[in-house]
Amino acid sequence: MQSTLEEVAARVRPLVGQGRVASYIPALGEVPVDRFGMAVATVDGEVYGAGDSGRPFSVQSLSKVFTLALAGDVWDRVGREPSTLAFDSLAQLEQDRGMPRNPFLNAGALVTTDRLLTRTGDAVGALRRFLTEESGAPATVDGAVAASELATGHRNAALAHLVAGYGKLDNPVDDVLDHYVRGCAIALSCADLARAALFLARGGEGRSGRVLPPADVKRLNATMLVCGMYDGVGEFAYRVGLPAKSGVGGGILAVVPNRCVVCVWSPGLDACGNSVAGVAALEAFTVLTGWSVF
Numbered sequence: 633m634q635s636t637l638e639e640v641a642a643r644v645r646p647l648v649g650q651g652r653v654a655s656y657i658p659a660l661g662e663v664p665v666d667r668f669g670m671a672v673a674t675v676d677g678e679v680y681g682a683g684d685s686g687r688p689f690s691v692q693s694l695s696k697v698f699t700l701a702l703a704g705d706v707w708d709r710v711g712r713e714p715s716t717l718a719f720d721s722l723a724q725l726e727q728d729r730g731m732p733r734n735p736f737l738n739a740g741a742l743v744t745t746d747r748l749l750t751r752t753g754d755a756v757g758a759l760r761r762f763l764t765e766e767s768g769a770p771a772t773v774d775g776a777v778a779a780s781e782l783a784t785g786h787r788n789a790a791l792a793h794l795v796a797g798y799g800k801l802d803n804p805v806d807d808v809l810d811h812y813v814r815g816c817a818i819a820l821s822c823a824d825l826a827r828a829a830l831f832l833a834r835g836g837e838g839r840s841g842r843v844l845p846p847a848d849v850k851r852l853n854a855t856m857l858v859c860g861m862y863d864g865v866g867e868f869a870y871r872v873g874l875p876a877k878s879g880v881g882g883g884i885l886a887v888v889p890n891r892c893v894v895c896v897w898s899p900g901l902d903a904c905g906n907s908v909a910g911v912a913a914l915e916a917f918t919v920l921t922g923w924s925v926f
């Protein structure tokens with residue numbers, strides 16, 4: 633596995649630095665575009681890494697996977713169909729009459745964050761506790777990234793108000809936004825994230841016990857497969873063939889059921905907000921190993 637990761641890193645090196653960092657969140661715009669890290673956590677507990685696999689980065693939308701896992705039943709308020717417009721599209725939400733199309737769009741994650749807030753009283757606290765326990769590393773919120781997004785996140789505020797206008801939030805809009813943004817601003821490394829997501833490859837069994845029943849893990853992985861890469865999901869399924877979730881910090885989490893979780897990070901993004909080198913690395917990984925869900 634270690635030599636496979638080294639080979640993947642060598643193959644994608646020419647792509648590292650391509651794409652654009654997510655400068656719409658000013659603090660993320662300062663991250664050097666030429667970083668690349670990759671880690672694999674296997675179901676039997678081994679962790680392999682290449683490049684910057686131990687360097688924390690902003691998890692951003694990778695948090696949406698964990699929020700969904702912890703929020704309980706959300707399907708009365710959010711769909712599970714792929715989107716055709718951008719992850720922060722107001723038009724998509726309006727077209728869907730306030731029922732976000734899936735839990736990985738920003739609007740959908742505001743709904744799942746609201747549920748988690750109702751369920752626990754502290755959504756970001758629940759996320760941090762879970763991530764810390766499962767990864768073994770302290771999951772802390774990067775205050776500068778959170779403040780930067782809160783100060784400039786007018787689209788998310790608009791989405792939250794629109795969802796609330798459709799009667800689909802139980803908590804005050806500002807509380808939901810605050811928990812959502814701080815959850816996105818958690819910083820962890822590829823190795824930490826691959827460990828924390830292992831329950832997705834192990835039928836719901838986490839490091840400190842059962843996280844979800846196997847049937848719910850099947851559903852979560854299926855939702856990632858069709859919605860996790862936003863409007864780039866078809867191209868990603870074709871090239872990689874794994875359930876995955878991307879974030880604008882440049883991270884991608886991918887699940888190989890019953891084998892491993894792969895986390896890759898490189899901050900240069902394509903037009904859909906997915907890491908250019910990250911997608912290429914996962915493609916190379918599945919080609920070299922022959923692993924996919926197909």
Ligand SMILES: NC(=O)CC[C@H](N)C(=O)O
Nearest residue numbers: 692693719738816879880
């Ligand atoms: N795709 C993403 O990672 C988006 C997350 C980011 N915090 C936002 O709301 O815009």
